[in-house]
Amino acid sequence: MIPAMFDYVRPATLEEALGHLAKYGEDAKVLAGGHSLIPAMKLRLSQPKVVVDIGRIGDLRFIEERDGKIAIGAMTTHYDIESSDLLKRSCPLLPEVADKIGDIQVRNKGTIGGSCVHADPAGDWPAAMLALDAEFEITGPRGSRPVAAKDFFVDMLTSAVEPGEILKLIRLPLTAKTVGYAKFTQKASGFAIAGVAAVVDKARKSVTIGVTGVAAKAYRAAGVESALSGSELSTANIGTASQKAADGVDPLSDIHASAEFRAHLACVQTRRALELAVSRLP
Amino acid sequence: MKTPVKIRVNGTLRESEVEPRLLLVQFLREVCGLTGTHIGCETGVCGACTILVDGQAVKSCTMLAVQADGSEVTTVEGLSRNGKLHPVQEGFWECHGLQCGYCTPGMIMTAVHFLERNASPSRDEIRHALYGNLCRCTGYSHIIDAVEHAAKKGKT
Numbered sequence: 088m089i090p091a092m093f094d095y096v097r098p099a100t101l102e103e104a105l106g107h108l109a110k111y112g113e114d115a116k117v118l119a120g121g122h123s124l125i126p127a128m129k130l131r132l133s134q135p136k137v138v139v140d141i142g143r144i145g146d147l148r149f150i151e152e153r154d155g156k157i158a159i160g161a162m163t164t165h166y167d168i169e170s171s172d173l174l175k176r177s178c179p180l181l182p183e184v185a186d187k188i189g190d191i192q193v194r195n196k197g198t199i200g201g202s203c204v205h206a207d208p209a210g211d212w213p214a215a216m217l218a219l220d221a222e223f224e225i226t227g228p229r230g231s232r233p234v235a236a237k238d239f240f241v242d243m244l245t246s247a248v249e250p251g252e253i254l255k256l257i258r259l260p261l262t263a264k265t266v267g268y269a270k271f272t273q274k275a276s277g278f279a280i281a282g283v284a285a286v287v288d289k290a291r292k293s294v295t296i297g298v299t300g301v302a303a304k305a306y307r308a309a310g311v312e313s314a315l316s317g318s319e320l321s322t323a324n325i326g327t328a329s330q331k332a333a334d335g336v337d338p339l340s341d342i343h344a345s346a347e348f349r350a351h352l353a354c355v356q357t358r359r360a361l362e363l364a365v366s367r368l369p
Numbered sequence: 370m371k372t373p374v375k376i377r378v379n380g381t382l383r384e385s386e387v388e389p390r391l392l393l394v395q396f397l398r399e400v401c402g403l404t405g406t407h408i409g410c411e412t413g414v415c416g417a418c419t420i421l422v423d424g425q426a427v428k429s430c431t432m433l434a435v436q437a438d439g440s441e442v443t444t445v446e447g448l449s450r451n452g453k454l455h456p457v458q459e460g461f462w463e464c465h466g467l468q469c470g471y472c473t474p475g476m477i478m479t480a481v482h483f484l485e486r487n488a489s490p491s492r493d494e495i496r497h498a499l500y501g502n503l504c505r506c507t508g509y510s511h512i513i514d515a516v517e518h519a520a521k522k523g524k525t
Contacts, residue, residue: 093389142436
């Protein structure tokens with residue numbers, strides 16, 4: 088399996104990359120870590136005429152605390168996140184999710200930005216981005232614009248990043264340890280059949296739940312969130328509320344899991360993610 | 370449009386003009402003649418093509434040769450020193466960590482990389498590390514023995 092022919096450019100700066108995208112328009116595709124794009128190109132599902140490799144743009148790969156928020160550059164690898172002491176202290180959901188993505192080799196090369204922009208319905212990051220209310224900074228010919236996580240994942244394999252634009256960084260809140268990620272994995276690929284990220288606030292007053300793998304795009308389990316809002320996070324309450332994890336969604340159905348099974352898994356993983364987060368309450 | 374690349378493979382600088390669509394594994398096998406790196410599933414799942422790029426284990430079927438331009442690559446051929454096997458290779462030898470051997474170069478390269486990050490792993494950590502390497506002979510427990518052997522050897 089070999090990709091169709093294409094031209095290759097490797098800009099050194101973001102400005103240069105945007106210049107290439109402006110020049111080649113919809114014929115161009117941005118290459119980040121390549122772990123979504125290259126497989127798609129090998130299957131000829133994607134046949135860009137020009138590949139713009141942003142892998143050498145150094146200032147897109149960082150993890151920092153800025154103005155009371157975490158900022159992560161789009162080219163930061165899953166392993167960078169998995170091994171970050173700053174994140175383990177200040178945004179522990181991210182290393183927990185990163186460790187469950189694919190395998191060592193994939194985590195060494197795949198990037199958080201590439202994965203989010205690709206918007207694979209079975210990718211892990213969207214669940215965490217939604218649960219954390221992440222903000223994406225997208226840059227393009229008209230400057231930068233912020234996009235909230237709830238507006239970023241538009242549809243299956245479609246994010247808010249338009250042709251000509253590049254995702255620059257992701258901003259996330261600092262959180263307590265009270266987070267959890269539970270995932271039912273497709274064993275060969277490591278992708279999520281149902282992955283649920285839960286964030287419980289320290290005051291135990293509210294929870295946020297992001298669900299991936301279940302529907303065409305990741306979603307917030309609003310029914311679960313409202314059922315638990317203001318209520319005691321007891322095992323019984325979590326169990327009852329988790330039953331709403333697939334309410335109002337149209338689950339995917341494929342050889343790995345039927346729609347009915349996926350909806351069931353969404354509920355089970357929601358309960359597990361919440362129990363994990365609550366077990367970490369001080 | 371061919372693109373020039375300079376890639377240092379097992380210490381030897383290889384310069385070539387390649388089509389951008391040439392996969393790194395093809396560069397190693399067809400341009401460099403290093404056939405120790407195997408092509409298995411070609412979909413990024415099986416790990417048979419695992420090599421080190423700048424010290425990091427990656428699947429060379431899911432990377433373009435042009436992406437490795439300017440990098441240091443290590444393949445299974447580059448592990449032994451002065452005719453002496455690398456501790457991980459020795460572990461596979463001593464513990465019978467292979468049957469047909471097809472997955473072995475990838476298993477070894479992942480294990481080499483993993484032991485650099487974690488020199489004293491538990492068996493569960495070894496299993497987690499080898500998640501992206503499939504063995505169709507299902508000789509997994511001997512493979513884990515082999516990595517454990519190498520870890521112990523590394524400490525003595």
